[in-house]
Amino acid sequence: MKREFQVQRSKFQVHCLLAALCCILIVSLLSCSFKKDQIYRKTMILMDTLITINVVSDSSDKASKAMDRAFDEIGKLDKLLNFFSSSSELSMINRNAGISAVKVSPETLEVIEDAIFVSEKTGGAFDSTIGPEISLWDFHTRKMPDDKTVKERLPLVDYKLIRIDRNKSTVYLEKKGMLIDLGAIAKGYAADKAVEELKRQGITSGLVSCAGDIRAFGLKPDGKPWKIGIKNPRPANKEDEIMATVGLSDMAISTSGDYERFFISNGRRYHHILDPKTGYSAEGCRSVTVIARYGFQTDAFSTGVFVLGPRKGMELLRQMGFEGVIVDKDGGIETTPGLKGRIEFKGNN
Amino acid sequence: MSLRETINGTTAGDRVLFIFLLLVSFIGIFFIKEVLPRGNEVVIEVEGRVAYEYPLDSDRTVKVESRYGHLTVEIRKGKVRVVDASCPNKLCEHQGWVSSGAIVCLPNRISILVGSQEKPKDGAVDATAG
Numbered sequence: 001m002k003r004e005f006q007v008q009r010s011k012f013q014v015h016c017l018l019a020a021l022c023c024i025l026i027v028s029l030l031s032c033s034f035k036k037d038q039i040y041r042k043t044m045i046l047m048d049t050l051i052t053i054n055v056v057s058d059s060s061d062k063a064s065k066a067m068d069r070a071f072d073e074i075g076k077l078d079k080l081l082n083f084f085s086s087s088s089e090l091s092m093i094n095r096n097a098g099i100s101a102v103k104v105s106p107e108t109l110e111v112i113e114d115a116i117f118v119s120e121k122t123g124g125a126f127d128s129t130i131g132p133e134i135s136l137w138d139f140h141t142r143k144m145p146d147d148k149t150v151k152e153r154l155p156l157v158d159y160k161l162i163r164i165d166r167n168k169s170t171v172y173l174e175k176k177g178m179l180i181d182l183g184a185i186a187k188g189y190a191a192d193k194a195v196e197e198l199k200r201q202g203i204t205s206g207l208v209s210c211a212g213d214i215r216a217f218g219l220k221p222d223g224k225p226w227k228i229g230i231k232n233p234r235p236a237n238k239e240d241e242i243m244a245t246v247g248l249s250d251m252a253i254s255t256s257g258d259y260e261r262f263f264i265s266n267g268r269r270y271h272h273i274l275d276p277k278t279g280y281s282a283e284g285c286r287s288v289t290v291i292a293r294y295g296f297q298t299d300a301f302s303t304g305v306f307v308l309g310p311r312k313g314m315e316l317l318r319q320m321g322f323e324g325v326i327v328d329k330d331g332g333i334e335t336t337p338g339l340k341g342r343i344e345f346k347g348n349n
Numbered sequence: 350m351s352l353r354e355t356i357n358g359t360t361a362g363d364r365v366l367f368i369f370l371l372l373v374s375f376i377g378i379f380f381i382k383e384v385l386p387r388g389n390e391v392v393i394e395v396e397g398r399v400a401y402e403y404p405l406d407s408d409r410t411v412k413v414e415s416r417y418g419h420l421t422v423e424i425r426k427g428k429v430r431v432v433d434a435s436c437p438n439k440l441c442e443h444q445g446w447v448s449s450g451a452i453v454c455l456p457n458r459i460s461i462l463v464g465s466q467e468k469p470k471d472g473a474v475d476a477t478a479g
Contacts, residue, residue: 043451044397045458050451054475071397140438209476220475231479245474255479289478 037221042067047078047187049211055198056205056221066201070194070208077193080108081186083131083179090180094131098176101165109169111182111189111296112162118185118300119159122316126304127276131179132156136279139261139272150279153177157276188254188299191215195295208295215252215295225249233257233286233327243333244325244345248291254298256306257287275307284309284329291323291339298322310334389449391429392462393422405429405448405463418457429463 040063043052053070057063082088089108096102104112115128132153136145161174173180182189187210194208195215205218207226216226225247232243246253258281262271275282288306290298301322305313310328314336317324323336325343335343359367389405395415403409408425410432418435428446436456444452449464 042397043394043460043462045453045455045460046397048455050453050455050460052476207475212477212479214476214478216475226475227473229474229477231477233479242474242477253478257479260479287479 038063039221040064040067042071044071044074046071046074047082047190047210048084049187051190051211052207052209053194053198054207054226055203056218057203062202066198066203069201070197073193073197074190074210077107077111077186077190080105081111081182083181083183090182093171093173094179097173097178101163101168101170101172103168103170106169107193109164109166109171111185112171112180113164114189114296115180115182115185115300116159116162116164118297118304121320122301122304122308124159124276125307126184126300127157127159128180128182128185129157129159129162129173129178130274130276131181132177133274133276133279134181134183134272135179137270137272137274139263139270142263142265144265144270154277154279157279184256184303185296185300187211187213188215188252188295188297191252191295191299210295213252213254213295213299214248216248217250219249228253230255230289230325231257231259231287233259234331240347242346243327244343246291246339246343251291251293252295252298253289253291254295254302255287255289256302258285258306259287273303273306282307282309285313286327286329286331287325288313288327289325290317292320389427389464391422391424394460394462396458413459415458418454420454420457420459422461429461431461 036058037056039054039056040060041052041054043050051074053067055063055066080089083090085091089104093102093104118126119128133150136149136153137143156175156178161178163172163174191208191210191213192215195206195217198206205220207214207216214228219225226249228246228248229242230244230246232240235241256273258269258271258273260272262269269281271281273282274280285306288302290302290305292298292301301320305316305324305326308316310326313326314334317336323338325333325335325339327333391403391405392399393401393411393413395413400413401411403424405424405427410421410423413420413422420431420441421433423430423432428448429452430446431441431444431452431454434442434454434457436454441452441454447463451463452461
């Protein structure tokens with residue numbers, strides 16, 4: 001009897017032990033599944049702006065290493081393409097305008113070629129040689145140039161005067177005084193390069209935001225696309241700052257707006273998106289959002305379409321097979337047909 | 350009574366209870382770490398690295414320095430502002446009090462991230478274009 005009781009007791013203990021082990025196993029599995037597919041985020045100030053990288057990974061170390069490598073890539077581009085740094089390759093090209101061709105790295109060559117491609121497609125509405133005009137303006141101190149100087153410098157704005165020798169990897173600006181400013185393409189291009197680096201590091205899903213130039217790839221841990229807000233160009237209050245949201249995966253998005261750097265003088269809004277043909281702020285739109293495969297495309301085309309205005313801009317988006325949203329100067333909103341059902345407008349928009 | 354005697358003196362029920370309590374503690378630690386939201390925080394990053402982390406509900410004034418310049422950051426009543434910046438434009442100073450979001454000083458390479466560090470809620474955007 002006693003022996004039977006002991007056997008039962010030890011059986012009971014074994015069952016208890018097994019149950020406890022099962023519990024431990026379930027808890028460990030649960031914690032593993034929580035560790036899997038987390039979003040890791042890092043921000044850094046580079047290219048004179050705030051850059052945020054999100055990656056989906058099962059390991060904090062792997063995510064951190066990949067993000068650091070991607071930031072290194074952006075930092076490298078910042079050194080090459082910074083308009084304000086005297087040691088950048090871009091400054092070397094600009095200093096040697098009308099003097100000599102400058103040997104540059106493959107990245108600098110590629111981004112300038114990309115810029116020329118967008119200039120051709122937009123009929124010069126996007127032009128990276130806008131430097132001599134943009135440097136006349138200071139939107140913080142409300143410095144406005146005199147009309148004579150604006151007109152005098154217009155002949156220096158012409159992307160057709162950029163000479164590229166791919167074999168020698170050189171860039172030459174034909175006229176002295178010409179200045180390439182890659183401010184409307186470099187951040188999108190940097191997002192592309194950062195995504196390439198993240199993929200090389202084994203990351204399959206992430207989001208790189210170079211200020212407002214964003215490139216998404218893969219899906220979030222919940223299986224949904226990345227949710228991107230589009231800024232309202234005229235928010236009435238803090239709750240109204242986002243005009244619409246759109247889900248993105250394996251695409252890039254950029255918005256160019258007249259609200260980023262601007263001042264108002266005599267009832268007229270002067271902002272940083274200059275029309276290369278006049279040297280003054282383009283007037284047809286309040287904001288233009290472009291969605292395309294690559295960041296360099298969305299960054300540069302959003303500027304080009306802004307300058308072209310709503311009608312020609314929408315036509316160009318259609319020709320290029322891009323999606324987009326244009327807010328015209330009166331606040332009217334037009335979207336490309338492909339975005340219908342994918343974009344969600346908020347409130348009164 | 351020695352430890353061995355104590356262990357020998359326990360019944361199966363005692364041991365089950367012990368394992369159960371141990372499990373509850375582990376789950377508790379895990380739950381607090383992973384599931385419960387962290388409180389509102391102020392994270393100050395200098396040149397991309399976290400330099401300071403403070404709770405948003407404890408008032409203080411901090412001087413933050415980078416290779417490029419310095420900022421004086423004030424945390425008061427759940428809000429944050431830059432009181433003094435060494436850069437010429439002082440855009441971060443003009444931004445005023447912030448209770449969520451970020452204050453970024455580009456010239457000094459300092460960013461101040463304000464608010465909850467918990468995972469974004471449903472409906473929040475992952476990034477904003479523009």
